[in-house]
Amino acid sequence: MPAARLYPIFTQLAGRAVLVVGGGSVAERKVAGLLEAGAEVAVIAPDFTPQLSAWAENGRISLISGKFDEEQLERRWLVIAATADPGVNAQVAAAAERRRLWTNVVDDAALSSFQVPAVVDRAPLVVAVSTAGAAPVLARLVREKIERLLDPSLGALAALADRWRGRIRGRFADLGQRRRFLERLFQGRVAELVRRGQPGAAEASVARELDVADASPTAGSVVLVGAGPGDAGLLTLKGLRALNEADVILYDRLVGADVLALARRDAERIDVGKQAGAHATSQEAIHALMLAHARAGRRVVRLKGGDPFVFGRGGEEIEFLQAHGIAYEVVPGVTAALACAAYAGIPLTHRDVAQSVRFVTAHCKASLDTLDWAALAAERQTLAVYMGVAGLERIRDRLVAHGRAPTTPAALVENGSRTTQRVVLGDLASLPRLAREHAVASPALLIVGEVAALGAQLHWFGAAPLTAAPPLACAA
Numbered sequence: 001m002p003a004a005r006l007y008p009i010f011t012q013l014a015g016r017a018v019l020v021v022g023g024g025s026v027a028e029r030k031v032a033g034l035l036e037a038g039a040e041v042a043v044i045a046p047d048f049t050p051q052l053s054a055w056a057e058n059g060r061i062s063l064i065s066g067k068f069d070e071e072q073l074e075r076r077w078l079v080i081a082a083t084a085d086p087g088v089n090a091q092v093a094a095a096a097e098r099r100r101l102w103t104n105v106v107d108d109a110a111l112s113s114f115q116v117p118a119v120v121d122r123a124p125l126v127v128a129v130s131t132a133g134a135a136p137v138l139a140r141l142v143r144e145k146i147e148r149l150l151d152p153s154l155g156a157l158a159a160l161a162d163r164w165r166g167r168i169r170g171r172f173a174d175l176g177q178r179r180r181f182l183e184r185l186f187q188g189r190v191a192e193l194v195r196r197g198q199p200g201a202a203e204a205s206v207a208r209e210l211d212v213a214d215a216s217p218t219a220g221s222v223v224l225v226g227a228g229p230g231d232a233g234l235l236t237l238k239g240l241r242a243l244n245e246a247d248v249i250l251y252d253r254l255v256g257a258d259v260l261a262l263a264r265r266d267a268e269r270i271d272v273g274k275q276a277g278a279h280a281t282s283q284e285a286i287h288a289l290m291l292a293h294a295r296a297g298r299r300v301v302r303l304k305g306g307d308p309f310v311f312g313r314g315g316e317e318i319e320f321l322q323a324h325g326i327a328y329e330v331v332p333g334v335t336a337a338l339a340c341a342a343y344a345g346i347p348l349t350h351r352d353v354a355q356s357v358r359f360v361t362a363h364c365k366a367s368l369d370t371l372d373w374a375a376l377a378a379e380r381q382t383l384a385v386y387m388g389v390a391g392l393e394r395i396r397d398r399l400v401a402h403g404r405a406p407t408t409p410a411a412l413v414e415n416g417s418r419t420t421q422r423v424v425l426g427d428l429a430s431l432p433r434l435a436r437e438h439a440v441a442s443p444a445l446l447i448v449g450e451v452a453a454l455g456a457q458l459h460w461f462g463a464a465p466l467t468a469a470p471p472l473a474c475a476a
């Protein structure tokens with residue numbers, strides 16, 4: 001069973017009794033942190049560092065000379081064991097566990113019921129980093145990265161926002177309005193003044209901005225965002241920004257969980273995923289949802305797999321929005337054909353063998369009948385066929401009937417760009433059989449043309465392409 005993940009919390013220790021067992025330099029560091037949090041600290045040990053003794057003389061902590069004794073846990077909220085003696089640490093952990101006290105044994109994740117994270121301190125803004133004890137060095141490196149990202153003035157900025165909270169709340173009844181005002185505050189002139197160390201000017205600037213801000217509710221809008229094929233790294237920066245500003249996200253089945261995880265935490269997420277054949281939410285219902293949320297003044301992101309304008313019905317959606325007077329934007333995404341080709345090492349065009357590429361969809365028999373097969377069967381071009389797995393045999397038969405050689409290389413890329421990606425490589429004649437034998441399922445993209453053969457040699461992502469039938473499983 002995989003270890004359960006830790007549940008992150010920030011604790012309010014002001015005025016609460018905490019026991020530290022151990023009187024050396026490690027204990028001293030822990031005490032320093034606890035004092036910053038306003039805890040009422042008692043330290044028990046046979047001897048103490050000069051600093052610990054000094055704090056005790058100033059009345060900031062109390063010292064108990066002697067050995068750890070379970071009685072000392074009485075009335076405490078937290079315990080930290082920081083002795084150099086593993087036996088004592090284990091004894092503290094066991095006694096605290098019996099009393100249901102949260103315990104940290106320094107550098108011993110197994111004995112600890114809570115861990116102290118690596119922190120980036122911009123109090124009151126604090127970023128805590130933990131690997132649940134799995135890789136403390138990694139946590140430290142991540143902390144250093146974040147440390148570089150966050151300007152030292154952010155703490156002062158957070159404190160300023162706290163001072164103005166009541167007045168800002170009073171000015172904007174609407175939550176969305178308030179959030180947008182604060183977003184501007186944290187990124188604009190006020191933030192800049194705080195950064196430059198001019199707190200007075202910053203305060204004046206907040207007052208001015210509050211004065212001139214328009215408090216009437218804003219109109220909602222819709223951004224159609226292409227989420228790409230699955231790998232979250234392929235999302236555009238603009239798409240990421242839209243996801244971070246969204247109030248509501250309507251997302252499709254093909255949108256990867258990793259992409260969705262990048263969105264603003266408290267954005268409402270609505271799954272309108274469509275299964276081929278079994279529509280979870282009809283197109284009309286999606287239109288109605290977009291309209292209702294936008295009319296309520298929300299920022300809606302309509303998040304679609306790949307690119308919104310490539311077999312994604314994005315055109316219909318903005319026609320609808322325009323007809324209803326809703327403002328919209330479109331952020332392109334990396335479409336499946338581009339991503340699958342790249343991640344399979346198959347260049348879609350190639351000076352020697354393919355001068356053009358066509359994006360085709362073939363999701364049902366009726367759509368197959370309306371395609372210009374003579375044109376599709378022409379040489380020196382690449383076909384990228386969306387939604388083609390089910391109709392693979394029919395596609396092959398028609399291409400061959402219109403003159404494409406059965407030996408034309410062809411590839412199927414299943415779950416392109418995801419960790420589950422599989423590539424099946426063959427030719428027009430063999431591919432339907434290989435696809436059956438490997439049980440290739442949707443989403444998969446079919447690439448037909450001489451370029452497909454290059455995948456055998458140029459592949460770089462995930463497992464090597466499958467070119468033959470899987471070995472038969474032995475019957476027991």
Ligand code: SAH
Pocket residue numbers: 229230254304305306307308309310311312334335336337340385386387388413414415416417418442443444445446
């Ligand atoms: N708008 C999307 C396409 C939607 S149609 C885009 O631009 O990519 C759905 C089809 O796209 C699927 O049936 C499949 O053929 C293809 N597809 C989408 N994501 C894919 C992926 N990660 N791997 C392989 N094919 C994919």
